[in-house]
Amino acid sequence: MGLRAVRLPSGYGWLNTMDAILLQILNGLDKGGAYALIALGLTLVFGTLGVVNFAHGALFMLGAFCAVTLRTVLNISYVTISETEKDFLGNPLKIQVPYIQDWFGPDVAAFMINWSVPLSVLVAVVVMTCVGIAMERGLIKHFYKRVHADQILVTFGLAIVISEIVKHYYGANPIPQAAPEAFSGAANVGSWFGLGDNIVYPWWRLIYFMFSAAVIAAVFAFLQFTTFGMVVRAGMQDRETVGLLGINIQRRFTIVFGLAAVVAGVAGAMYTPILPPDYNIGMEFLVLSFVVVVVGGMGSLGGAVLAGFLLGILQSFASMAWVKDFLPGIDQIIIYLIAVVVLLTLPRGLMGRKGVMED
Amino acid sequence: MLKSLTRNDWLLLIGFTAVVLLSPWTLEPFGAAYPDILQKFAIFGIFAIGFNILFGLTGYLSFGHAAFIGVGSYVSVWCFKLLTMNVVPALMLSVIVAGLFALIIGYISLRRSGIYFSILTLAFAQMSYNLAYSVLTPITNGETGLQVRAIRSSPDMPLLDGDIRVIDQALGIQEVGIPFTNLFGLRMSGYEGFYFCAVILIICFFLAMCITKSNFGTMLKAIKSNQNRLNYTGIHTRPYLIAAFVISGMYAGLAGSLMAITDPIAGAERMQWTASGEVVLMTILGGAGTLIGPVLGAGMIKFAEQKVSSWNTGILNDVFSFVPDTLRPIVVDISSLFVGEGWHMTLGLMFMLIVIFLPGGLMQGINRITERMNSTKPAARASDAGSPAAAAGKE
Numbered sequence: 001m002g003l004r005a006v007r008l009p010s011g012y013g014w015l016n017t018m019d020a021i022l023l024q025i026l027n028g029l030d031k032g033g034a035y036a037l038i039a040l041g042l043t044l045v046f047g048t049l050g051v052v053n054f055a056h057g058a059l060f061m062l063g064a065f066c067a068v069t070l071r072t073v074l075n076i077s078y079v080t081i082s083e084t085e086k087d088f089l090g091n092p093l094k095i096q097v098p099y100i101q102d103w104f105g106p107d108v109a110a111f112m113i114n115w116s117v118p119l120s121v122l123v124a125v126v127v128m129t130c131v132g133i134a135m136e137r138g139l140i141k142h143f144y145k146r147v148h149a150d151q152i153l154v155t156f157g158l159a160i161v162i163s164e165i166v167k168h169y170y171g172a173n174p175i176p177q178a179a180p181e182a183f184s185g186a187a188n189v190g191s192w193f194g195l196g197d198n199i200v201y202p203w204w205r206l207i208y209f210m211f212s213a214a215v216i217a218a219v220f221a222f223l224q225f226t227t228f229g230m231v232v233r234a235g236m237q238d239r240e241t242v243g244l245l246g247i248n249i250q251r252r253f254t255i256v257f258g259l260a261a262v263v264a265g266v267a268g269a270m271y272t273p274i275l276p277p278d279y280n281i282g283m284e285f286l287v288l289s290f291v292v293v294v295v296g297g298m299g300s301l302g303g304a305v306l307a308g309f310l311l312g313i314l315q316s317f318a319s320m321a322w323v324k325d326f327l328p329g330i331d332q333i334i335i336y337l338i339a340v341v342v343l344l345t346l347p348r349g350l351m352g353r354k355g356v357m358e359d
Numbered sequence: 360m361l362k363s364l365t366r367n368d369w370l371l372l373i374g375f376t377a378v379v380l381l382s383p384w385t386l387e388p389f390g391a392a393y394p395d396i397l398q399k400f401a402i403f404g405i406f407a408i409g410f411n412i413l414f415g416l417t418g419y420l421s422f423g424h425a426a427f428i429g430v431g432s433y434v435s436v437w438c439f440k441l442l443t444m445n446v447v448p449a450l451m452l453s454v455i456v457a458g459l460f461a462l463i464i465g466y467i468s469l470r471r472s473g474i475y476f477s478i479l480t481l482a483f484a485q486m487s488y489n490l491a492y493s494v495l496t497p498i499t500n501g502e503t504g505l506q507v508r509a510i511r512s513s514p515d516m517p518l519l520d521g522d523i524r525v526i527d528q529a530l531g532i533q534e535v536g537i538p539f540t541n542l543f544g545l546r547m548s549g550y551e552g553f554y555f556c557a558v559i560l561i562i563c564f565f566l567a568m569c570i571t572k573s574n575f576g577t578m579l580k581a582i583k584s585n586q587n588r589l590n591y592t593g594i595h596t597r598p599y600l601i602a603a604f605v606i607s608g609m610y611a612g613l614a615g616s617l618m619a620i621t622d623p624i625a626g627a628e629r630m631q632w633t634a635s636g637e638v639v640l641m642t643i644l645g646g647a648g649t650l651i652g653p654v655l656g657a658g659m660i661k662f663a664e665q666k667v668s669s670w671n672t673g674i675l676n677d678v679f680s681f682v683p684d685t686l687r688p689i690v691v692d693i694s695s696l697f698v699g700e701g702w703h704m705t706l707g708l709m710f711m712l713i714v715i716f717l718p719g720g721l722m723q724g725i726n727r728i729t730e731r732m733n734s735t736k737p738a739a740r741a742s743d744a745g746s747p748a749a750a751a752g753k754e
Contacts (some may be wrong), residue, residue, distance in 0.1 A: 043417075052474055142715070149420040149476045153643065154714040156636055158706025168696050169703070287485055287632065294478050329494030336482040343471055343479060 003325055019190065019198045024316045026189065030205040030274060032312020033212030034060075038289040039296065039304035040219060041260030047236040047299035048256045051140055052148050054155040057286025058162040059128065059261045063268030064277035065166055066127050067120035068175050074113050075270035076101055094105055115130050115180045124265040132261025136254045159282065167279035174276035179204040204273050215263060222259075222300070230257055236299065291339040297352025307350055311335050363572040366589035371650070375564055379557050389662070394667050400658045401556035402617045407641040408560075408567045409610020413603050414639070415648035416576060422477045422635050423464070423484030427457045427608045429491065429630035431615025433498065436505045436625045443526035444507075444538045446547055446555075450613065457607050457612020465604030469597060472586070484632055491627035504626035509537045523691045532713055536609035552621045555714045559617065562655075563610060570606070579603055580648075618621050633655065640710050646720030655721060660706070667705055669697035 042056050077096040085093040101109035111120060139158065139291070143151045183203040190199030223229035235242045235249050242249050268277070275281065292311055296303030310335075317323065319331035330337075342349060373581070382400070386392045391400075410424055412438040434719050438449035454685055468479040489501040508522050527538075540547040547555055570576045576701055576740070578599050589596055619625050628634075645656025675691045675698065682690050697705045 030722075111599045139711075139715075146718075147475075149418070150714055150718060152420065152422075152474070152477060153639065154711050157707045157710030157714065158635075158702055160633075160710065164701055164704035164707060165696070263376060283633075287481060290478055291482060294475065298474075329490055332489035332493045336731045339482050340467065340479065343475060344467065347471065347475075 001246060008193040020320070022190075022193075023201070024198050025204075026199070026201050027312055028313030028316035029309065030212075030312075031315065032309035033209050033284065034267055034271050034308075035289055035292045036305045037212050037215060037306025038264050038285055039292040039308050040216060040301060041263045042289055043293045043296065043299055043301060043304040044219075044260045044263075045257055046293070046349060047301070048232060048253050049136075049140065050157070050239075051143060052151045053113060053140070053260075054152050054286065055159040055162065056155075056260070056264055057282035057289065058159040059131065059282070060268040060271075060283030060285050061163060061277065061279065062131060062167065063124045063128060064272050065170060065237050065268075066124040066265065067177055067269040067272045068170065068277060070123050071113070071116040071119040072243075074098060074109075074116055077101075081303070090150045111333050117177055117179060117270065120269045121266050121271075124269040125262050128262045128265030130260045131257035131265075135253055135261070136257035138174065140257065141254075159286070160184075163282060170279065172279060174278040176276040176316040177272035178235070179273035183207055208270055208274060212267065214252030215266060219259070219263060220301065228252065288335055291335055293349075295339050295342045295349055299350030300351040302351065303349055303351030311338065314338065365570065366404070367574065368568060371686070372561075372568065374566055375651070375654075376561050379561055380554075382557075383553070390616045391662055391665065394553045396661065397553040398556050398617075398621045399661045399665075401553065401560045402614050403620070403638070403641060403657035403661055404560050404654040405556075405563050405617065406611055406638055407616035407657040408563055409607040409614070409646070410638045411551070411607075411642050411649075411653040412570060412579075412610065413607040414565060414642055415653070416571065416579035416583060417600060417603055418606075419469075419472065419600065420479040420639070421468075421604070422608075422632060422639070423480035423482075423487075424607070424611050424638055425630045425632065425634035425688070426464070426484040426612035427461060427486040428615035428618070428634065429487065429625070429627065430457045430460050430631060431612035432619045433481040433491075433505060433615075433626035434505060434612070435616040435619035437498075437622060439507045439524075439540065439557070439619070439623055440505075441525065443524055443530075444532075444540055445526075446540050448526075449540075449620065450616050453612045453616035454609045457615065460612075461608025462601070465601045465608065469600045469604060481632055484630060484635055488627055488630040488632070491630060499625070501626055501627070504624050507537060507623040529566065529655040540623055547620050556617050556621065559613070560577075571650060573628045575602070585650075592611075606607050636710075637706070640706065643718075643720055644709070644713050646722030649720070649722040652720050652722040659721075660709075663705065663709075664702055667698050667733060668700075668702040671695075 006353060038056060038060055040052060040058070045051055045056070046051050055302030065175060075098055075100040079094050079096055082093040082095050087093045098109055098113070103109075104112070135158075139154065185203055186200045187206055188199070188204050189201045189206075223233055229251070231242065231247055231252055235252065239249060268281075271277075288311075289308075292307045293304055295311065296305070315331065315334055318334040324331060346352075374587065379401070383392050383398060386397070391397070406424075406428065410421070413424075416418055434453040434456045435449040438452050438517075442448055450718060464480065464483045468476055492501055524538075542551075544553060545551055578589075578594075582596050582599065586596055586603065615625075615629070616628070638657075640662050641656035642653045643656070644652075644659060645654065646652030672691055672695050675688070675694055677688055679690050679694070695701065697708075719726075
């Protein structure tokens with residue numbers, strides 16, 4: 001149901017190899033963006049709090065359902081009976097009028113419904129901040145000193161609980177969301193670079209890539225250029241010393257957890273037009289994101305982003321037809337395979353730091 | 360090996376045997392005394408015992424053990440299809456193949472420890488799961504699941520394109536319709552199936568007990584308490600870990616095989632990582648590192664699953680009939696989150712509560728209670744509290 005990249009017809013000859021490669025890179029960017037955003041939060045939480053959060057995928061899913069909820073809320077309407085028009089049975093036509101149309105006027109209402117997915121990012125920020133802080137204060141806080149196995153297990157349980165609650169209220173079926181009409185078509189990316197008209201790519205996926213790049217840049221800037229970020233980075237290096245300097249590192253880490261939750265949430269909200277969300281979407285992304293974190297290097301922010309895009313692109317290359325003919329099923333397992341190879345050859349991941357979770 | 364078992368261990372074994380064999384009667388009052396669920400108790404008991412040999416003794420948390428269940432199931436069903444409906448070859452082959460599979464995965468995964476080990480096993484399990492659904496469909500039959508088919512629909516019909524069953528054919532066993540799994544003619548369903556599983560469960564329990572009490576088991580516990588120190592003393596721990604991994608993989612393969620024996624169908628959903636999570640919960644609920652704990656946990660979870668998932672709002676309305684009418688819809692609505700379709704919700708919540716409040720599992724809880732009662736001898740008990748489960752909580 002989601003937007004799919006247009007595939008090249010096969011047999012175009014070798015001249016189109018460049019096009020095909022470019023298209024696959026584009027195909028990987030949006031998925032890579034989602035992986036990178038989730039992995040960024042995971043590794044941030046891991047690097048600062050030292051907690052392995054298996055519920056992070058559930059946060060992504062909650063963000064996606066913020067978008068679903070916003071659209072549902074905006075569409076709450078009352079029914080009026082038209083006096084002039086008839087429906088096809090000859091009965092008076094029932095017209096559904098959303099309440100927001102009465103409050104804001106038809107133009108604004110239509111705009112809001114059309115743009116509900118981007119608007120839901122705002123909702124997601126508020127909701128996810130609350131969820132993240134509540135989660136850290138209520139549960140994660142008590143698990144700092146426990147072994148990693150316990151952290152994995154308790155957050156795994158929490159992930160099940162969250163997704164079951166969502167399933168109870170929204171049902172088990174995926175709920176498609178539409179991108180704003182302005183971005184619903186496909187962009188002729190090839191012509192921008194003078195490569196002909198073969199490379200067309202859905203607008204929303206491009207937007208998603210740019211959005212994820214912007215969020216990643218914002219997080220990095222926040223950590224790099226603010227005092228708060230400096231303290232957090234120092235805390236990632238050596239928590240005890242920062243504490244000894246009289247800084248309340250605990251409170252900052254709570255905010256970091258909230259930040260990670262927000263990043264995952266907005267990633268989920270914006271992803272809904274690409275992949276209709278269901279209650280299980282978080283689990284699917286979680287396993288992959290963990291692999292991304294491990295490949296990138298535990299606790300390394302740059303590594304998470306790099307590995308996210310890298311694996312997204314590699315996955316899209318692996319799903320090309322001729323690759324699949326050559327190595328059947330490779331598209332299903334490429335990410336895991338890479339994780340295995342990376343873990344065995346580069347134990348710290350691509351950009352892992354010395355001394356962080358080396359065993 | 361047998362010498363290391365004390366009198367208490369033998370008593371435990373005898374008690375365990377009695378409880379398992381008598382369960383069709385003792386579980387009657389709980390409404391769990393029918394063969395299907397009893398078989399599940401036994402099968403998941405075996406799975407959890409095996410998982411405990413790895414997780415409970417060495418502390419290595421594998422998130423991919425469901426893959427071995429899947430391998431065991433597939434091998435068994437293929438054995439039924441190609442060789443014979445007798446269960447003995449299927450059992451043996453499943454255990455061997457699952458063991459080999461575990462050897463490969465373990466050899467690679469055990470190069471790392473801690474959370475990396477968990478993620479590596481998870482990656483391998485997901486790989487197997489994805490492959491079973493995609494490329495390996497000729498072997499696994501994809502979403503439909505692998506099933507036993509008839510050789511021919513009636514004795515005088517020619518061979519269909521169904522199963523071969525070489526050994527059965529050679530022995531001249533005439534079958535009509537879809538055949539049943541059997542142990543030399545004894546049909547493996549209903550109570551016969553349960554007793555077959557139960558006997559295997561008891562054997563598995565005994566083996567696990569021997570392993571725990573042996574030098575090998577002591578070494579595994581040493582790995583859990585301090586692997587570095589073990590390395591410093593010049594002991595190479597990896598062979599021990601791989602052995603533990605393979606043994607627990609074989610247990611899982613055996614459990615998978617028994618699943619196929621009691622219900623000859625194998626599907627890839629058994630290999631999903633939530634299934635791996637379930638066995639972790641069983642082990643933790645009962646008490647990781649204890650002998651009885653995992654079986655207890657498996658039984659409780661399967662029992663709760665059976666009960667809770669069969670409840671509906673009608674039953675809830677009866678249960679909450681004492682609540683005033685105005686409040687009842689709210690109470691019923693909230694509690695309906697947890698029953699029926701929402702069984703996983705209860706599971707997840709249980710998971711959290713156990714990890715938060717009782718990291719040593721039910722056995723730790725029981726030990727604590729007995730400790731309170733025996734508070735006259737605190738010193739003797741204190742040394743006993745150094746069991747692996749208690750140590751895990753303190754780490």
